[in-house]
Amino acid sequence: MNVTCYTDAVIQAHLDRAVAHHVATDVSAVIAAKQEAPSIGAVIDRARQYAGTIICVVGQSTDGTADVAARHGAIVLADGGRGKGEALRRAIPHIRTPIVVFLDADGSHDPEDIPLLVGPILEDASDHVTASRLRGGSSELHGGFDEFFRLAGSSFITACINWRFGCRLSDSQNGFRAIRTTVLAQLDLRENLTTIEQEMIIKTLRRGFRMTEVPSHEHRRLHGASHIRVWRSAPHYGYSLVKYLFF
Secondary structure, three states: OOEEEOOHHHHHHHHHHHHHHOOHHHEEEEEEEOOOHHHHHHHHHHHHOOOOEEEEEEOOOOOOHHHHHHHOOOEEEEOOOOOHHHHHHHHHHHOOOOEEEEEEOOOOOOHHHHHHHHHHHHOOOOOEEEEEHHHHOEOOOOOOHHHHHHHHHHHHHHHHHHHHHOOOOOOOOOOOEEEEHHHHHHOOOOOOOOOHHHHHHHHHHHOOOOEEEEEOOEOOOOOOOOOOOHHHHHHHHHHHHHHHHHO
């Protein structure tokens, strides 16, 4: 399988070149948000430098997340209350640009890395580019048992994907990624939960599209706590992995 990984030694050169050639009007940024009013405005403002359209899909929030997103110029959609995957899928019919970037609303992703993700697609070297926390570092995935089990589970799933498709990805679970819109439409995404991220990768590889992985640092969320509950989510990840790898 055609999977390219950038190394830290050349990351700055790639980022500088990507920024120089980046065309924001070619890109839509899609952000799923629930109870993220303290951070969503800054995320939108930073992403707007590199994305001509911002689509924010808001869950059942009581803190004014939707209002903040609208004031900062995002197109605001309501999700169906079924999870992050369903929220992201709701945005797909509204994308009008050739490339879409998915990023989180909690401030953990660097919007300034959007050109790095989009670059290989604009150069016609890739169709789907994921950001790797294993290569770029994480300020979150260490220090406790919850983080340990998250990292161990992610590594196991990534190893299974690499084994199945003969590739060398390092991170299959990061929600920060860019994908060609025409490719996204062909993936027929079905997952309602955060399992949509591994579904995107598996279906991209199964359908023979090109993947690239680039380093990007994951920061601690700007406020609050993650909505992910490891033990509750683990069975869904396992079922989704087997379903898309083999059926």
